[in-house]
Amino acid sequence: MSKITIFYSFLCLESYKVRNLITKARWVRTLKNGDKLVKLHELIKRIENCLRCYEEFEDVSDADRIKIRDWYLNGPWFFPPDKHGVKGFFGTNDVMFVCPKPSTGSFDDPASKLFYKLLRKYNFSKAHVTDIVKCRSKAGTMSSREIGNCFQFLLKEKEILQPRIVIAVGDEAYSEIRDHFRNVRRILHYAAAYRWKKTEKLESQLEQISNQL
8 A cells, every 4th residue: 555545544534533523513512502492491481480570460370360461461571583593582602682671562663673683794693682671561771679580580591501792782781780790791772773873883883792702
């Protein structure tokens, strides 16, 4: 067997080993992401069964109170996935967007569409997107009671996802999480960006963060 043949065989073997390592790494990453998703589903169930902030209809069973709360649009809400690849609450990569709280309005509004469009544009489609306060309520600041009751769930999300970077959406979210998370960045809230025509500023912030990852 010639030296050239031996060398070629050696290269083929090493190439096979490298491909195997890459395949194994992808498989391990897929398993980890799947495990995270399972844990997020379990967390959703815990959140949906929580009645700490809801004081209405205390004369009926908890199961009925949960139904009534949801009928009045006062129950938990989660950022949904869209048809274009944004994962929303089901995102499992190492970037986490933290917003203040959901409102009772429709998610299919221009501001929310803008937010998801920018997530896609700057490669944040697989990021985890969540709120500090989990239940829907009228627009306004978060109450200390809401934060106190819900913060345990946000910390559980942190435990599950182990984010490399956390992006606070708006000043209110930033002030609440900056002392509890590492590597926190702040961006303009997408609703404010849309309302006050500051889309370019929000884009610039997201682009800068994306380029640093």
